[in-house]
Amino acid sequence: MSREMICRAWNKKTNSYVKEGDLVLDLRSGNICAGDLSHSESTIDVTNSVVLEHPIGREDEEGDRIFENDVLQVVLDHYPLGYYQEVEYVGVVKYDLDLCSYYLDLIKPPVIGGETIPDEIDGIKITREDSEDFESSFYFGEGILSADMKVLGNIHDNPELTRKGSDK
Structure with a gap:
């Protein structure tokens, strides 16, 4: 074989x-x-x-193969306290030799959008996740679908995408 x-x-x-x-x-x-x-x-x-840049074995929403050193956007649904939100991660695809896993080395903190969670529900004060509290890397899990991912470019052809805090 x-x-x-x-x-x-x-x-x-x-x-x-x-x-x-x-x-x-x-x-x-x-x-x-x-x-x-x-x-x-x-x-x-x-x-x-x-x-040499290896593919991660996944494709993005357009059917394009995702490689190491690609700049990738991942948008995931998030339901804190039952409120719909989207969390957007943007980073460079890297490989972790210790964990034998691909991950995103985040270029900027995750962006949280969607429904606004109230400050208080039934008299209970709500503590929100702050995007600054997220880790600087994001590891790919089984539940991430191609529809959640989009290749924005790569570190060689699009170095402007890798500047910390840059917008797409």
Whole structure:
């Protein structure tokens, strides 16, 4: 049984993504080479010139594959005290080696929208979550659907998206 190995490669020298077929992984050496491996004299080692970005195994609402280093928006329904709210997370897709899991390294605090929760219900004071209290990262769970996610760009082609506090 075989499985297609997919990744995309950012060329640090040309500041562009490498087109399909331009790179080869040399399994003997572990190096990334450009050229035809059947003619070793025509290949060059580009291991230090490229950044390989792996897909996370998910697609966004448009059916686009989500890769490491993509800037991703995730909007989730949230029902504190039965009131409908949406929480929007925007961050860069990263991989946590310790937890073996993809996550968003948040660019800005989550944005909470939807129904306003009253300050008091039946005489009980309500303490609200403040978006500043959220963690600086967001881990993908099983319940997150493609419809909840949208690729806004990536850190290479759209560096302006990664500025802390920037709006989409």
